[in-house]
Amino acid sequence: MSSSVSQGTSPKDLVRENIRNLRPYQPGKPIEEVEREIGITGAIKLASNENPLGPSPLALEAAAKMVAQSHLYPDGAAYYLRRDLAELHGIAPEQLVFGSGCNEVIQMLIGAFCVPGKHEVLSHKYAFISYRLQTLAHGCKFVEAEVTKELGCDVDALLAKVTENTRLIFVANPNNPTGAHLDKSQLEKLLAGVPPHAIVVIDEAYHEYARVADADYPKSHDYASDRPLLVTLRTFSKIYGLAGMRVGYGICSIEVADFLNRLRRPFNVNLTGQEAARASIRDVTHVQRSAELARDGIAKYRDAAAELGIVAYPSLGNFLLIDVKRPADEVYEALLRMGVIVRPMAVWGLTTHLRISIGTDEQNERCLNALRTVLK
Ligand SMILES: Cc1ncc(COP(=O)(O)O)c(C=O)c1O
Numbered sequence: 584m585s586s587s588v589s590q591g592t593s594p595k596d597l598v599r600e601n602i603r604n605l606r607p608y609q610p611g612k613p614i615e616e617v618e619r620e621i622g623i624t625g626a627i628k629l630a631s632n633e634n635p636l637g638p639s640p641l642a643l644e645a646a647a648k649m650v651a652q653s654h655l656y657p658d659g660a661a662y663y664l665r666r667d668l669a670e671l672h673g674i675a676p677e678q679l680v681f682g683s684g685c686n687e688v689i690q691m692l693i694g695a696f697c698v699p700g701k702h703e704v705l706s707h708k709y710a711f712i713s714y715r716l717q718t719l720a721h722g723c724k725f726v727e728a729e730v731t732k733e734l735g736c737d738v739d740a741l742l743a744k745v746t747e748n749t750r751l752i753f754v755a756n757p758n759n760p761t762g763a764h765l766d767k768s769q770l771e772k773l774l775a776g777v778p779p780h781a782i783v784v785i786d787e788a789y790h791e792y793a794r795v796a797d798a799d800y801p802k803s804h805d806y807a808s809d810r811p812l813l814v815t816l817r818t819f820s821k822i823y824g825l826a827g828m829r830v831g832y833g834i835c836s837i838e839v840a841d842f843l844n845r846l847r848r849p850f851n852v853n854l855t856g857q858e859a860a861r862a863s864i865r866d867v868t869h870v871q872r873s874a875e876l877a878r879d880g881i882a883k884y885r886d887a888a889a890e891l892g893i894v895a896y897p898s899l900g901n902f903l904l905i906d907v908k909r910p911a912d913e914v915y916e917a918l919l920r921m922g923v924i925v926r927p928m929a930v931w932g933l934t935t936h937l938r939i940s941i942g943t944d945e946q947n948e949r950c951l952n953a954l955r956t957v958l959k
Pocket residue numbers: 631632683684685686687711755757758759786788789817818819820826829830831
């Protein structure tokens with residue numbers, strides 16, 4: 584078959600301009616890569632806000648049973664997981680939209696509601712990076728509002744950036760990488776101030792950690808009954824310890840869910856993940872233990888901050904942002920050489936900051952000792 588593209592044409596000349604200019608998402612460095620590069624063993628990874636306790640044993644058991652059925656396509660409608668989650672949240676099953684991680688639901692929202700070159704997606708500085716990347720990949724303008732002194736969402740500044748072209752407003756509550764959150768009154772102010780042409784997405788990837796950390800932490804879905812344009816995001820990647828299985832979901836109105844489902848890839852949530860997710864909801868003890876471990880760990884880092892001469896930002900998640908008051912890349916590299924993988928924040932423009940995911944007690948102790956050595 585003859586091609587109209589000559590042999591000499593570079594893909595660079597053909598790719599859409601917004602993709603050519605896009606810097607890909609940089610995940611936390613995998614343990615194996617660090618060990619290979621540095622020639623060490625026994626490295627620990629505190630870089631991707633994973634649950635150091637791993638999945639619930641119930642989830643592992645459920646997943647193992649499903650592996651034998653891997654020749655079958657999964658249930659594209661995720662019937663049983665949908666039913667269980669609807670019961671858990673007290674909603675209609677049709678209000679749920681599943682994604683291969685909630686990253687995919689973010690992509691579906693932008694794909695369904697934003698016209699490239701026309702609509703704007705709004706968030707704030709230092710917000711979860713996927714909002715920006717996926718907006719730019721789609722060919723829309725990403726608008727960032729200024730933040731509070733603690734690097735949290737400033738609701739007034741955010742609302743001031745809304746224009747007639749704003750279609751989606753993303754706020755992670757709590758936010759990654761800062762750990763900052765909106766309290767009840769701030770969330771209510773945001774919801775009251777958004778004009779009717781914009782959809783508000785409250786990303787609650789760390790919800791289960793936050794609700795243990797702060798009794799006043801608001802659940803966005805409580806405000807959904809009279810707001811058809813409010814979407815809540817949740818994931819099984821964080822407290823449920825199933826990041827590798829890629830299961831996330833959105834809670835929204837039946838109408839919004841219907842539009843998102845038109846765009847959803849067939850069989851996007853795998854067979855094993857669906858059953859592991861169902862089992863992990865049942866293991867409330869594992870969830871509680873995981874949340875408490877994170878709270879204790881954050882308290883330890885915060886206690887050590889003064890002694891280390893660093894700033895630790897408040898966090899309701901299972902991670903915390905620290906300002907090491909010197910070029911963070913050097914601290915990051917020195918920690919790497921000691922087998923401790925954390926996350927540098929230069930991509931966000933925070934050149935003296937690192938984000939540390941909370942590990943087990945031993946991992947936290949090792950990270951703190953490494954920081955003591957590097958920062959002394
Ligand atoms: C705030 C926030 N939202 C969404 C996600 C995406 O999670 P997943 O796609 O694994 O469900 C993350 C993961 O780091 C996150 O931090």
